[in-house]
Amino acid sequence: AQTVTQSQPEMSVQEAETVTLSCTYDTSENNYYLFWYKQPPSRQMILVIRQEAYKQQNATENRFSVNFQKAAKSFSLKISDSQLGDTAMYFCACLNQAGTALIFGKGTTLSVSS
């Protein structure tokens, strides 16, 4: 069974600073997908970034980038130049190769202040 662990329940950062959210996972599969989703208060779950496990290159989407360490089963999210609109709960998730189950961590609440 897959498990996803986010060890930081809450993080805070000032505008324009950089913050890194941690995630570790466990899976017996060799091929799988990893995601970071953002859920603003009372709003929809939004995809931030994705990583295919077979790709060694770390994914980047504008201010968001990941540090994917397959051997260590680590998948951290770096947010550069933080903005007030980044305030949300962030979830790390792992999808098995068959695509039948996307398993989430418990989330990290990120607060960005001015």
Add this chain to the structure above:
Amino acid sequence: DTGVSQDPRHKITKRGQNVTFRCDPISEHNRLYWYRQTLGQGPEFLTYFQNEAQLEKSRLLSDRFSAERPKGSFSTLEIQRTEQGDSAMYLCASSRSEPPLHFGNGTRLTVT
């Protein structure tokens, strides 16, 4: 692409009543997922459909819960004899054969 639609947005019901939620996935998405999310927690996987076939069910999905996707398009999640512990946000997501999953706004259930 009009997004994943869920109905109703909110449902308040008395303990012991039955409730049914509906999810309309993005058109042409053959995969559909149901999740339950309690306040401050991550979504918990409930079940997965590929077209009309229910291929995965979590142990969280007790016999009071049933999900259907009769024509491989919309899906329904029914909870029978609701309990206070069923109070949560119920999320639906869909995808093509490849990820990512796209989520709806959810149905918030309150059991009194």
